[in-house]
Every structure is written in C-alpha cells, then in structure tokens.
Amino acid sequence: MNLIVCADTVHTLAGDDRPVEAIAITGGVVTAVGTRRDVRDWRRPVTEVVDLGAATVTPGLVDGHLHAVMGLQLAAGVDLSTARSLDEVRHLLAVAAAERPPDDWVQAWGLDPNVFGGRPVTSAPIEAATGGRPAFVRLFDAHSALATPAALRIAGVDGPRRFAQRSSVVCDESGRPTGLLLEAAAMDLVARHVPREPVAVRAAWLHALLTEMAAHGLTGGHVMDLLDDSAEVVAAAEDLGDLPLRLRFAPWCDPGADVDELIALQGRRGRRWEIGGVKLFIDGTIDNGTAWLEQPDSHGESTDSFWTDPAAFTKAVHALAAAGVPTATHAIGDAAVRYVLETLDGLGRPAAAPHRIEHIETLPTELIGRFRRQGVVASMQPTHSHFTRADHTDNWSSRLGGERAGRAWRCRDLRDAGVPVVLGSDWPIAPFDPRGILAAAQLRRPAGEPEIPPVQPQQGLTPLMALEGYTSLATAAAGGIAGIRIGARADLTAFTLDPLRTAPDELADAPIAMTVVDGTIVHRGGTR
DSSP states (O other): OOEEEEOSEEOOOSSOOSOOOEEEEETTEEEEEEOGGGHHHHOOTTOEEEEOTTOEEEEOEEEEEEOTTHHHHHTOSEEOTTOOSHHHHHHHHHHHHHTSOTTOOEEEEEEOGGGGTTSOOOSHHHHHHHTTOOEEEEETTSSEEEEOHHHHHHHTOOSOOOOSBSOEEEEOTTSOEEEEEESHHHHHHHHTTSOOOOHHHHHHHHHHHHHHHHHTTEEEEEEOOOOTTHHHHHHHHHHTSOOSSEEEEOOEEOTTOOHHHHHHHTTOBOSSEEEOOEEEESOOOTTTTOSBOSSOOTTSOOBSOSBSSHHHHHHHHHHHHHTTOOEEEEEOSHHHHHHHHHHHTTOOOOSSOOOEEEEOOBOOGGGHHHHHHHTOEEEEOGGGGGGSOTTSOSHHHHHHOHHHHTTBOOHHHHHHTTOOEEEOOOTTSSOOOHHHHHHHHHHSSOTTOTTSOOSSGGGOOOHHHHHHHHTHHHHHHTTOOOSSOTTSBOOEEEESSOTTTSOHHHHTTOOEEEEEETTEEEEEOOOO
C-alpha cells in the first residue's frame, strides 16, 4: 500500500453505513476501507500514513462543467465581472488602455449586460474608454462579445455575415456593425486576430490554474471543449509534471463537423487526462436572445435552434450514440431541452457514460420525468443564478417574464424526481471554488451575502444532495465507480469542516485540509 488516509469522519457516499475512518490506497486505487484499528494490519514499510484528525474526507470533488484550457483565453485581459455600472467598465478599460501603445489590443471578459440598463449593447462605450484601440470584450456568458471599430477593421468585418450556425454580426439600420457579436462563429471572426500567448506559456498557466483548483478541493473536471491547440497545451502542461486534476474532455460538435473524426478521438489520453464524450449546442443564451424558447422572449427573440437545421443535430447525436459516444448538449431554453430529450429518446445509455444535458435554465414541469425515464443526466451550475435577481428586474428574467423566470434552475425538483444532478462552475463564466458552489446550491444566493434575496429558494438542495452532485454523481456521469469503495479511483477531498453538518455560509470559507488525486497528495492545507 502506498498511502493510508485517516480522519474522524469519512463520507464514503458508497451506500454503506459501516463507520469508516481509514482508506488504504495502492497504485492509485482504493484497496481497503475500515477503521483506524485496521491500519496496523494494512501498513507496510513504504506506506505513508496521514491522520487528518477531526477533518472530514469525501470522494474527490469533480467540477461537472468547466473550460480549463479554453478558459485561459476566455479570461484573458481585464476582469470586468465585478463591474456593476458602465462607469466602472469605462474606468477599468481606460486604466488598461493607458498602459498600452496606441495600436495594442485591449482584451477584457466577464462584462455583465445589465450594466447597459436596458439600452442597446454596443461597443461605443468600449471604444471611448480604450481610445480607439482594437479591443475585444467578452460578455459574462462567453456567447457574445463586443469588438471596437478598430478591431472590426483588422478582422475585415464591415457588415452582416451568414453562418452555418445561428450566429450573427449585429448591425444597425444602415447595415453597419454595432460591435456586438453573437455566438462562436461571429466572435471567431475577430478572436482569431487577437494576440495569443505561445503553447508553452499557456501550458504553465494551465498547470498553475489546476494547482489552485486542487488547493480548493477539486480532484477532477469535465472539460466541455477541446478547441484549436488545446490538446497541445494539455500535453505540454503534463510535460511539466503530473496534472494536479484529472480531466475528461468532450470536444465540440458544431454544425458541419466531421462526426467520424470526433468518434476517432475517443479514448485518446495522457496520464491524467482523456477524451471521453462530445459536446454539442442546441441553443445559445437567454441574455443574448439566442436561446431556443417555445415562445419568444420580451424582445421577440430566442425563437430558433443554434443548428439552422435541427434535424442535422439529431443525425449527429444518433451517429455518436450508435458509436457508443456519450453526448453532452448545451440546452438552456425550454424548447431546446425538449428537443434534446426527444432526440435522445430510445437511444439508451452508451457503455462509457450516460448522455447529459447542460445548463437547463428554464424547465417546464412536464419534462422533469423524462430525464429520469430516459436516464439523462442534468448538469447544472447553481452560481449562474447569481446573474439574476429574485425580483426579476435583471435582463435574464425580464426577457423571460415571470412564469418562465419562476422555473429557474430547478435543481431540487429534478433531484426529488430521481434525476442525477451534476454540479459545476462553467469556469471562467463563474468562479470555480467548489465550496462556494456547494453553498450556493443550498442557499440559492451567493455565500456570505445573506442580504441578497435567494432566487427560487425552494430549489435549494440538501447538503447531501449538493455533495453528491460534486462527487459520486459527477464521477458516475463520467462512467467511473462512485464513492469511496474498493476498486474506485483514489481521488479524495478532506474538508476541515463537515460539509454535511456545517452551515453553507461557513463551509464556503472552510480551508481544505488535503486533496488526493490518483493516490497522490496534490495539496496539503492547514486547519481552522
């Protein structure tokens, strides 16, 4: 045995009520569970024994939806996520621009459309703040961006474009771009001209990011992309040393993609990363008016699928499923979720892992039972609700109206119906700290901010439901053995406080005592 971990409390989440205080690990796999009395019999001369005392050990925390590699570029430049007014945005961008030569690019991310106060979202404020420089500013959902006139000129964008997917260069009545670019194809027109750091630099950033994630208790992540040179970045990061997290990638299947190529990628792996699944989009976002709703939003938008021919989406999913490839589909609007469920109906579960739907922001009651009957996993991000307000005065809610906004992120209804609800951050769209997300899943508001009214508080999860969503259910959704049991991967998280008995606001700040990935200690922390 290589490692034995002991603690006063161990939540195995393996369906076994026997008391456990000790976990034995050999070759990255759990080989025994028991009490401290068993350690004497397990121990070998080369075994490291770590007794964490009053800490609580759980299966390793797994982020069910993040963009660990692509996110390095999505989060490049000025962080605007805390700006709550256009004046704040202008100030942050002006400070950044003042430090650059006149022709240097300014990048920023995390812009909240609510700062426009209902006025048209255009690049005019960005251009003024950056002094006419080329600037590319991603909005908080990463499904839209603002490009200044200088950036558009560099990209050769001077009017509307047609795309194979539902994407657009927004133009005014005279046909001139306003600077707003909706969805990936339109954004890529400009993004491909934005300077990017070399692979080696981004590989170092990735390793540092994963190290920080491990320090917050994460042992793995379901990475919902594998774009451009992402595989090179991951391989280069692994050359620097074992990755601090276990990563499972799902490359994108966009309209027109070669499905056979995506099938051929399955199973490609490194020491702690692998390709296992495919990510698709059936709609965009509600804030942009690019979601797919059964009835238009208040602007008359969000009426179409991301695929201009939804039947082509169905064909692609069926081909992937026939090859045994699990799919994960971004579906935010009610029509989008319904269409994906109809597409998956009768396909059954691939051997590798179940099919899943991502985000599910507004959900009709009659669709909840279909998730369970069809064995479809619901992958949700509780902190996305922080971009909305309980009184429905935010952009997301006002676009939907009261009835549909009242069906927001129905995590509890899905769990109560027996549907596996996997939790994640969607980093960098929202912070990756799993402690805050575990708290938000219960509170339906940001942890540590009791003055903020919760959004649909009846949808709050129990502490056990939240922990399962970040551990056993997330592992099972990737085809792994769930819980701390013999034969399971030795990925463990040790909390200084018990996540099942600690008030959520307090849990969000509780240090992580230890993180173990593949039987190796990747983080050692302190105690409270």
